[in-house]
Amino acid sequence: MYFLRGVFVLLCALLSASRAEDDVKNGPCDIFSQDVNNLTLNCSRRNIDRIPSWPEEINKVADRDGHVLITFFNNSITNITELDRVPGNKIAISFKSNRIREIEDDAFKNIHRLVYLDLSNNRLSGDVLRSEIFQGPYNEGVYSQIALETLSLGYNEIHSLDKYLFQYTPNLTRLYLNNNPIELLDHVTLLAISSATKLEVLDLAKTDIDNIPLDAFRGLVNLKQIDLSGNQFVTVPESLSLVGSTLQYLTFNNNPIVELNDDSFIGLTSLVELEVGENDNLEEVKRSTFMPLKSLRVLHLCHNKNLKYISHNAFRGVKDKWTLKEVYLDDNNLSELSTDLLPWDKLEVLGMTGNRWLCNCDLANIVTKQDAGSKFKPGEIPYCAAPMRLTGAYVTNITVSFCPQFDTTFATKKGFSIKDLKPKHILWTILGVATVVGIGMICGLLVNLAKAFYRKNLRSQPIRYININDDLA
Ligand SMILES: *[C@@H]1O[C@H](CO)[C@@H](O)[C@H](O)[C@H]1NC(C)=O
Ligand SMILES: *[C@@H]1O[C@H](CO)[C@@H](O)[C@H](O)[C@H]1NC(C)=O
Ligand SMILES: *[C@@H]1O[C@H](CO)[C@@H](O)[C@H](O)[C@H]1NC(C)=O
Ligand SMILES: *[C@@H]1O[C@H](CO)[C@@H](O)[C@H](O)[C@H]1NC(C)=O
Ligand SMILES: *[C@@H]1O[C@H](CO)[C@@H](O)[C@H](O)[C@H]1NC(C)=O
Ligand SMILES: *[C@@H]1O[C@H](CO)[C@@H](O)[C@H](O)[C@H]1NC(C)=O
Ligand SMILES: *[C@@H]1O[C@H](CO)[C@@H](O)[C@H](O)[C@H]1NC(C)=O
Numbered sequence: 001m002y003f004l005r006g007v008f009v010l011l012c013a014l015l016s017a018s019r020a021e022d023d024v025k026n027g028p029c030d031i032f033s034q035d036v037n038n039l040t041l042n043c044s045r046r047n048i049d050r051i052p053s054w055p056e057e058i059n060k061v062a063d064r065d066g067h068v069l070i071t072f073f074n075n076s077i078t079n080i081t082e083l084d085r086v087p088g089n090k091i092a093i094s095f096k097s098n099r100i101r102e103i104e105d106d107a108f109k110n111i112h113r114l115v116y117l118d119l120s121n122n123r124l125s126g127d128v129l130r131s132e133i134f135q136g137p138y139n140e141g142v143y144s145q146i147a148l149e150t151l152s153l154g155y156n157e158i159h160s161l162d163k164y165l166f167q168y169t170p171n172l173t174r175l176y177l178n179n180n181p182i183e184l185l186d187h188v189t190l191l192a193i194s195s196a197t198k199l200e201v202l203d204l205a206k207t208d209i210d211n212i213p214l215d216a217f218r219g220l221v222n223l224k225q226i227d228l229s230g231n232q233f234v235t236v237p238e239s240l241s242l243v244g245s246t247l248q249y250l251t252f253n254n255n256p257i258v259e260l261n262d263d264s265f266i267g268l269t270s271l272v273e274l275e276v277g278e279n280d281n282l283e284e285v286k287r288s289t290f291m292p293l294k295s296l297r298v299l300h301l302c303h304n305k306n307l308k309y310i311s312h313n314a315f316r317g318v319k320d321k322w323t324l325k326e327v328y329l330d331d332n333n334l335s336e337l338s339t340d341l342l343p344w345d346k347l348e349v350l351g352m353t354g355n356r357w358l359c360n361c362d363l364a365n366i367v368t369k370q371d372a373g374s375k376f377k378p379g380e381i382p383y384c385a386a387p388m389r390l391t392g393a394y395v396t397n398i399t400v401s402f403c404p405q406f407d408t409t410f411a412t413k414k415g416f417s418i419k420d421l422k423p424k425h426i427l428w429t430i431l432g433v434a435t436v437v438g439i440g441m442i443c444g445l446l447v448n449l450a451k452a453f454y455r456k457n458l459r460s461q462p463i464r465y466i467n468i469n470d471d472l473a
Pocket of ligand 2: 030044
C-alpha cells in the first residue's frame with residue numbers, strides 16, 4: 001500500500017517535471033510574439049541569478065519597427081553584465097526587484113535602441129552609477145550615445161549621482177529617483193540632473209530632501225512634471241519658479257508644511273494640475289495662494305487632516321480669468337467656506353466629502369444658489385457635521401426656506417483678520433509709519449529752523465519803543 005503510494009507520488013513528480021521541461025524548452029524564459037513587430041520575453045520569477053543569452057526567436061524581430069520587452073522582475077541577479085544584442089527599434093528592459101549591486105562598463109552598448117530601463121528595487125549605490133555603464137559602441141575614437149528615454153532608479157541605496165552619469169543618454173526624458181536616501185541634493189547630483197536637458201519628468205519623492213538649491217533646475221527647459229512627495233520640505237521650494245514656464249504637474253504630498261501662502265507657488269504660470277495632500281501639519285491656505293497659477297485646471301487639496309481654514313481670498317487674481325475645472329477638497333478638517341471663495345458655477349467637478357461641514361447659510365448659498373451642488377460626483381455628496389439638527393444630512397438637502405434672507409446674504413465679505421497679516425505686510429506697515437514719522441520730524445525741524453531764523457532776524461532789528469505819552473504830548 002505504502003509502496004504503491006510511493007510509486008504514484010514518484011510518477012506524479014516525473015510527470016510534472018516533464019511538463020515543466022516542456023514549458024521551459026525555449027530556455028528559462030517565456031516568449032510571446034504577436035508578430036514581427038512585437039515580442040515579449042518574460043523571465044520574471046524564475047530564480048535567475050545571472051543574465052542568460054537571448055533565445056533564437058528574438059532575432060525574428062524587425063529592426064525598424066520592432067518593440068521588445070524583456071523582464072527579469074523578481075529574480076536574484078546581482079551583477080548586470082554586458083547584454084547581448086537585441087534587434088528592434090524600441091527596447092524595454094526591466095530588472096525590477098533583484099539584488100543588483102554592480103553594473104559592468106558597456107553593459108548596454110549592444111542595445112543602443114534601449115529606450116526604457118527599470119533598475120528599481122535593487123541595491124545600487126551612487127558609485128555604481130557611472131557614465132561608462134551607458135556608453136554605446138566605440139566608433140572613431142569616441143563612445144556613441146544610446147537612446148535611453150526612461151530610467152527608473154527608485155528604491156535603491158543612492159545618496160548622490162555622478163555628474164557625468166547622463167553623458168551618453170542625451171534623450172533621457174523621465175528619471176525616477178524616488179525612495180532613495182539622497183537627503184541632500186549635492187553639487188554633483190545637481191550637475192548630473194541638469195545635464196539631462198530633455199528631462200520632462202523628475203520623481204524625487206521619498207528622498208529625505210528638505211531643500212532644492214535655487215538654481216538646481218537651470219537648464220531643464222523641458223521639465224513638465226515633478227513629484228516632491230514624502231520629503232521634509234517646510235515650504236514649497238522657490239527653485240521651482242525657475243521651471244515655472246514649463247512645469248505642468250506638481251505633486252507635493254506628505255511634507256511637513258504648515259501653511260500655503262502667496263509665496264508658495266510663485267512663477268508657476270503653466271501649472272495645469274496641482275496635488276497637495278496628506279500634509280498632516282497643513283492648517284491654513286492663506287490669501288492669494290493660488291494667484292500665480294494662471295493655467296491651473298485641476299486642484300487636489302485632499303487628506304490634509306488638520307487643514308481648517310481657506311482664506312476667502314485664496315484664489316484672488318485668478319477669479320476673473322478662471323481656468324479651474326476640477327477642485328477636490330475631500331478629507332480635510334474644513335467646516336466653512338466663503339461664498340466668494342471661487343466662482344462655483346464655473347467648475348465641472350467639486351469634491352467636498354470627508355470634512356466637518358457647518359451647514360449654515362453660506363454653505364447653502366454655495367451649494368444651492370451658486371449651483372455647487374450639481375458638481376459633486378455621483379455618490380460623493382458631502383454631509384453636514386453641524387448644527388446638531390442637520391448632522392448627517394446631505395449638504396444638498398439644506399433648502400432655501402432654511403435661509404429666508406438668501407438674496408441679501410450673497411457674497412458678504414469676511415472682515416479683515418489679523419491672521420491675514422504676514423511678516424511682509426508688517427514690514428511695509430512699519431516702513432509706512434517710519435516714513436510718516438520721518439516726514440513729521442523733517443517738518444518739525446524746518447519749522448524750528450524757520451522760527452530760529454525769524455527770531456534771529458527780529459533780534460537783530462533795533463526795537464523801537466514808541467513813547468505813547470510823547471506822541472500824545
Ligand atoms: C504587443 O503585444 C501585446 C500582447 O502580447 C499587447 O498587449 C501590446 O499592446 C502589443 N504592443 C504593440 C506595440 O503592438
Ligand atoms: C511572467 O512569468 C511569471 C512567472 O511564470 C508570471 O507570473 C507572470 O504573470 C508573467 N508575466 C507576463 C507579463 O506574462
Ligand atoms: C519576489 O519573490 C519572492 C519569492 O521568491 C517573494 O517573497 C517576494 O515578495 C517577491 N518580491 C516582489 C517585490 O514581488
Ligand atoms: C560581474 O560579472 C563580471 C563578468 O562575469 C565579472 O567580471 C565581475 O567581477 C562581476 N562583478 C561583481 C561585483 O561581481
Ligand atoms: C534622440 O532623439 C532624436 C529625436 O528623436 C533622435 O534623432 C536621436 O537619434 C536620438 N538619439 C539617440 C542617441 O538615440
Ligand atoms: C479637526 O479640528 C478640530 C477642531 O476644529 C479638532 O478637534 C480635531 O481634532 C481635528 N481633526 C483632526 C483629524 O485633526
Ligand atoms: C435628503 O432629502 C430627501 C428628501 O428631500 C430625503 O429623503 C433624504 O433622506 C435626505 N437625505 C439626507 C442624507 O439628508
